[in-house]
Each structure stands twice: as structure tokens, then as C-alpha cells.
Amino acid sequence: MQLIKLSESTAARRRIPFFATDIADGVTAKTGLTFAAAEMQISENGAAYANGGGTVTEVGSGLYYYECATADIDTLGFLTLKLNDSLMTAQTVAVQIVAFDPYAAGVNVVSMDAGVITAAAIATGAIDADALAADAGTEIAAAVAVNLASNQGTASAGGASTITLASGSATADLYNGQWVRITSGTGAGQARRITDYTGAGTKVATVSPDWTTTPDATSVYDVIYDASGLADDSIKAAAIATGAITAAKFAAGAIDASAVADNAIDAAAIATGAITAAKFAAGAIDAAAIASSAITDTKIATGALTAAKFAAGAIDAAALAADAATEIATAVLAAAYESTVTVKDFFRLAGAVLYGKASGLEGGTHTFRDYADAKDRVVATYSAGARTPTTRDAT
Numbered sequence: 219m220q221l222i223k224l225s226e227s228t229a230a231r232r233r234i235p236f237f238a239t240d241i242a243d244g245v246t247a248k249t250g251l252t253f254a255a256a257e258m259q260i261s262e263n264g265a266a267y268a269n270g271g272g273t274v275t276e277v278g279s280g281l282y283y284y285e286c287a288t289a290d291i292d293t294l295g296f297l298t299l300k301l302n303d304s305l306m307t308a309q310t311v312a313v314q315i316v317a318f319d320p321y322a323a324g325v326n327v328v329s330m331d332a333g334v335i336t337a338a339a340i341a342t343g344a345i346d347a348d349a350l351a352a353d354a355g356t357e358i359a360a361a362v363a364v365n366l367a368s369n370q371g372t373a374s375a376g377g378a379s380t381i382t383l384a385s386g387s388a389t390a391d392l393y394n395g396q397w398v399r400i401t402s403g404t405g406a407g408q409a410r411r412i413t414d415y416t417g418a419g420t421k422v423a424t425v426s427p428d429w430t431t432t433p434d435a436t437s438v439y440d441v442i443y444d445a446s447g448l449a450d451d452s453i454k455a456a457a458i459a460t461g462a463i464t465a466a467k468f469a470a471g472a473i474d475a476s477a478v479a480d481n482a483i484d485a486a487a488i489a490t491g492a493i494t495a496a497k498f499a500a501g502a503i504d505a506a507a508i509a510s511s512a513i514t515d516t517k518i519a520t521g522a523l524t525a526a527k528f529a530a531g532a533i534d535a536a537a538l539a540a541d542a543a544t545e546i547a548t549a550v551l552a553a554a555y556e557s558t559v560t561v562k563d564f565f566r567l568a569g570a571v572l573y574g575k576a577s578g579l580e581g582g583t584h585t586f587r588d589y590a591d592a593k594d595r596v597v598a599t600y601s602a603g604a605r606t607p608t609t610r611d612a613t
Contacts, residue, residue: 220313221320225292231321232272232286234299234313238306239280247280248306257303258284263295263315264580270299284311291315292603295579317605318568337543345543346534353525368396369441372403374421376433383421383441390417393441398423399520403436405429412441442520465499485519495529563612570595 226232240246253274259267271287284299291297297315302308371384381398392415399409410425423441433439539545551562559567566588574595575587586596597609 221316222286222291222297222313223319223321224294224315224317225288226286227288229285232288232291233283234286234311235277235281235283236299236301236309236311237280238282238301238303238309241305241307244307249276249278249280251276251282251303251306253301253303257301259300259302260286260290261298261300262290262293263297265293267298267300274301294600294605336547337538337541340535340543342535344535345538346531348530350533369393371439373433373435373437373439375435376405376429376437378432379426379428380422380424381429381433381437381439383423383439386415386417386421386423386441388418391415392417393423397442398425399440399442400433400437401440402438403433405431405433405437408433409442440520485522559612566612567596567610 220234222232222234238248238251240248251274255269258270258272258274260270261267270284271289272285274282274284276282284301286297294315294317297313299311299313300308301311369383369386374382374384376382386393393412394415396412397409398412400406408429408431410427410429412423413426414424416422551560551565553561555561555564570586570588574589575591577585577587582601583597583599585594587593588595593611594609595611596607598605598607600606
């Protein structure tokens with residue numbers, strides 16, 4: 219059934235379409251009709267029919283629409299439109315006048331309990347890279363960055379080679395060796411290694427090399443854990459000839475866990491774009507090659523996982539754990555929709571109003587039951603065109 223918001227102000231959203239057929243056979247599309255006021259009658263929520271205040275516009279091929287006047291839709295409940303031109307078969311169309319905006323963004327017309335979306339409900343391959351928004355990789359990277367940062371905030375000040383943290387540890391030198399990255403504001407996009415941190419009182423981090431653009435009180439930053447193992451600049455790109463490292467140079471099993479020191483490979487050691495698909499032989503990295511818990515959050519630099527890093531279809535249903543869909547559904551349903559109301563709460567309340575058993579609609583107190591008709595979800599009083607909820611039970 220078509221839904222129209224109570225006293226909708228946008229004319230295009232007050233239109234009720236109908237199809238006119240010739241009264242002679244009841245089938246042939248009837249065109250060129252005009253309607254007098256008495257031929258367009260409405261009944262608001264069961265009241266007696268009266269001339270409508272709207273107008274009829276012909277679209278073509280027998281299709282017309284009645285554009286309600288705002289006075290036609292000032293009562294909640296169903297509205298019945300009766301059209302009866304002498305040259306057409308009489309038509310009666312019903313719509314529902316509701317208190318919410320059916321055009322509002324977001325899901326607001328279904329009730330979904332926890333666990334409805336399970337792993338078994340999603341077909342293999344259903345969630346692939348094309349199903350994700352274009353910026354999904356960037357959003358994931360941002361979430362990873364939040365978890366990898368040891369300190370975040372908006373700088374209090376900055377200098378040629380310093381940044382004053384908004385909040386930080388009182389322990390001097392705690393952030394030495396870590397990286398500070400400007401994520402937005404003045405100097406956005408820069409990253410420098412922290413060489414000294416004052417701690418209590420000033421909370422000033424000294425960086426190297428100097429900033430290209432000096433940060434200030436608008437600079438939003440992350441302090442990022444760093445994995446540094448080899449001595450600075452001990453292995454340079456110039457020391458390795460192009461193509462020097464080939465598969466033939468490695469004996470079977472040459473690179474094992476004991477051959478690589480902890481934190482030996484950090485972000486600074488890998489040149490931009492150095493790791494490409496062509497560098498890996500087919501099947502080079504299999505499950506047996508990666509030790510349990512080898513890849514942890516601290517091994518991935520902030521912002522390293524961007525949308526461009528994922529091939530089309532890289533994240534498909536088979537790549538997700540069997541219970542991934544359930545975990546996603548649980549997280550979505552538990553998210554705050556508004557104030558303390560969760561998405562799950564909203565679905566239950568909205569579903570009761572839209573699909574649940576209702577009583578008292580003809581009076582001043584309207585009661586809407588849950589889907590199972592086991593409890594009152596929403597109770598509201600209506601007076602002078604205003605609705606006042608007295609009960610909202612989303613349990």
C-alpha cells in the first residue's frame with residue numbers, strides 16, 4: 219500500500235496514481251478525462267466521503283494521478299479516493315497516511331530479530347568486492363588505524379621539528395621510535411619518526427626529519443607503533459641489484475622463523491609499491507607458510523590497507539568465517555540508532571507500528587502489538603493532530 223506522510227509538504231509525494239478504463243468495456247484505456255470536484259471524493263480514516271481538494275493530472279495511455287491537497291491528508295490512518303467520471307469505470311484507491319517520512323533514508327519498515335541473518339543465509343560469493351562500497355577499503359584502513367595508534371588527538375601546537383600532543387603519557391621517552399602521522403588539518407599527510415618525548419607537563423614530541431609543513435592547533439594526529447629491528451639504513455635499495463633476489467637463490471626452507479629476527483621487517487624497509495602480485499609465485503604463500511598468530515594488528519601500518527590494495531572479488535563469501543554474517547548482523551543490530559535506542563530496538567518498534575496487530579485506532583489511544591502478538595510494543599495517545607507515545611517496549 220502506498221504510504222504518504224501526514225500533511226506532506228512536497229506536492230510530488232502527495233500523488234496517488236490510478237488507471238482509467240472506458241466505461242463501455244472496462245478494459246480500454248480512457249484518455250482525455252477531466253474531473254469535477256464531485257467526481258473526486260475522499261474518505262479520511264473511515265469518515266464520510268467528501269469532495270477532495272486536489273487535482274487530477276493525465277500522464278498518458280489511461281494513466282492519471284490525483285495530487286492530494288494538504289487538507290486531504292491531515293488525518294492519520296487510511297485514505298480512500300473514489301473517482302467516478304461518467305466516461306470511465308469507477309475507481310477506488312486506498313493509501314495509508316502515516317506519521318513518519320517513507321522517503322527518509324535508512325531501513326524503517328521491517329522488523330528483524332537478532333540472528334535472522336546467518337552464515338547459511340548468505341550464498342557463496344554473495345558478498346564480494348563489487349558488493350562493497352567504493353570506499354570500503356579506505357574505511358577498513360581507518361578502523362585498523364584506530365586500533366594500531368598508541369595515541370590520538372588534535373595537537374596543541376607545533377614547531378619545525380616538534381608537535382605538542384593533546385594528551386599523552388606522563389612517561390618521558392615513551393613514544394621514542396614510534397611514528398606520528400598528521401591525518402587532517404595543517405600538515406595532513408606527513409609522517410615522522412619520534413626521536414624524543416618530554417612526557418609530563420609539556421608532552422612535546424621531537425621528530426626527524428623536520429616537518430615540511432609545520433603542524434599547529436588544527437593538526438589531527440596518530441602516534442603509531444613501529445616495528446624496528448635492523449639498524450637504521452643497514453640495508454639500502456642501492457645495495458641490492460635489480461632482480462638479484464630470485465626463487466633460485468633460496469634453498470627449500472631457507473627462510474624459516476629462526477632466520478628472521480623479531481621486528482626485522484618494518485614499514486620503512488619496504489619501498490612504496492615494492493610488493494606486487496608479480497613478486498609472488500603461484501601458491502607461494504600457503505597456510506603452512508604462515509605461523510599461527512604471525513600476522514597481528516601491529517604488523518600492519520596505519521592506512522596500509524586501502525581500496526586499491528584489494529583485487530576485484532578478493533573478499534568473497536568463502537573468505538569470511540562461517541559465522542561472519544552472524545557477527546556482522548549482531549554488530550549492526552547492537553549499533554546505536556538514536557540516543558540509547560539500538561537498530562534492533564528501532565526495528566522492533568517500527569515493525570510493531572507498521573505490521574503488528576493494532577487496536578484503538580478509532581479512538582484517542584492507539585496500541586501496537588509485537589509480531590507474535592505477545593506484548594504491547596508501542597502505545598500512543600492522539601489529540602488535536604499530535605501523537606504522544608506513552609509506552610515504547612523494545613525488549
